Amino acid sequence: MAIIDLANPTRFIALVNRVLPWLIAVTVLLFAIGLARTMQAPDDYQQGATVKIMYLHVPAAWLGMMAWGIMSVAALGTLVWRHPLADVAGKAAAPIGAAFTFICLVTGSLWGRPTWGTYWVWDARLTSMLVLLLLYLGVMALYWTADDPNRGSRAAAILSLVGAVNLPIIKFSVDWWNTLHQGSSVFRMGGSTISPSILIPLLIMAIAFTLLFVTLHLAAMRNEILRRRVRTMRLMQAQELAEAHS
Amino acid sequence: MTMTFAQEAGFIVASYAITVFVIAALIAWIVLDYSAQRRILGDLEERGVTRRSKRTAKEAP
Numbered sequence: 001m002a003i004i005d006l007a008n009p010t011r012f013i014a015l016v017n018r019v020l021p022w023l024i025a026v027t028v029l030l031f032a033i034g035l036a037r038t039m040q041a042p043d044d045y046q047q048g049a050t051v052k053i054m055y056l057h058v059p060a061a062w063l064g065m066m067a068w069g070i071m072s073v074a075a076l077g078t079l080v081w082r083h084p085l086a087d088v089a090g091k092a093a094a095p096i097g098a099a100f101t102f103i104c105l106v107t108g109s110l111w112g113r114p115t116w117g118t119y120w121v122w123d124a125r126l127t128s129m130l131v132l133l134l135l136y137l138g139v140m141a142l143y144w145t146a147d148d149p150n151r152g153s154r155a156a157a158i159l160s161l162v163g164a165v166n167l168p169i170i171k172f173s174v175d176w177w178n179t180l181h182q183g184s185s186v187f188r189m190g191g192s193t194i195s196p197s198i199l200i201p202l203l204i205m206a207i208a209f210t211l212l213f214v215t216l217h218l219a220a221m222r223n224e225i226l227r228r229r230v231r232t233m234r235l236m237q238a239q240e241l242a243e244a245h246s
Numbered sequence: 247m248t249m250t251f252a253q254e255a256g257f258i259v260a261s262y263a264i265t266v267f268v269i270a271a272l273i274a275w276i277v278l279d280y281s282a283q284r285r286i287l288g289d290l291e292e293r294g295v296t297r298r299s300k301r302t303a304k305e306a307p
Binding site (some may be wrong): 048049050052053056057060095096099102103106107110111113114212216219220222223226227229230232233234236237 | 251253254255257258260261262264265268269271272273275276277279280283284286287290293295296297
């Protein structure tokens with residue numbers, strides 16, 4: 001199957017149906033390995049056992065940002081190329097990205113209390129992440145409440161592109177401003193500062209979370225394609241009934 | 247002030263519990279939505295409503 005064939009929703013659904021069982025199996029396996037390695041990982045010399053929260057918090061933060069990146073690319077596809085699946089991809093990614101951003105904020109708050117002595121502080125990293133969650137809620141509201149789905153999609157695509165400005169702000173907030181949140185320690189110039197005994201389980205969990213995101217996104221895209229078919233068929237039915245009565 | 251392991255465990259368990267709950271809710275929503283859309287499509291097709299592409303394929307010689 002050529003890549004261009006995936007632009008056809010029917011072929012895309014056939015591909016998703018074939019790929020999903022394998023993705024689910026690999027995701028479950030990776031989570032099992034990741035969680036086992038997480039439980040065996042040593043405590044941090046400063047943070048003690050609470051470092052275990054990092055194995056959820058960091059992948060959730062990455063995915064919250066990655067989902068918005070996908071939505072921004074999809075927004076370009078919607079506004080510039082009018083690709084049939086771009087809008088579907090953007091709409092399907094929004095609630096999943098919002099869920100991961102929510103997990104990031106809640107686990108960060110629960111990690112912050114024992115580590116920093118507070119659940120929340122209005123520093124640049126935490127605030128920009130909260131802004132990301134609010135942007136997700138805004139995009140979802142545009143997608144789900146617009147009377148005309150096409151207008152809603154265009155408005156959501158524009159907000160997705162505008163909101164992409166927040167991604168570098170989140171990433172570099174710890175460098176640009178004085179924050180309570182620690183600086184980058186995994187992906188940084190000069191290599192990671194984390195011990196391999198903690199870093200390897202973190203990377204396994206990050207891959208497992210990423211596969212979970214891919215699985216959920218593909219399944220949600222399939223649902224969205226079916227929802228649009230239902231809408232089209234209902235409109236056709238209404239049109240036929242109107243023609244029969246006239 | 248240092249925390250006891252029991253106090254730390256509370257924060258760890260709460261983090262994992264909330265994450266599992268949110269992901270489980272997301273999975274349940276996607277699975278239920280899929281079965282709902284398929285059911286509605288099935289009902290429409292049973293009532294004779296077909297998509298334009300299927301209709302064209304049937305009408306083609």
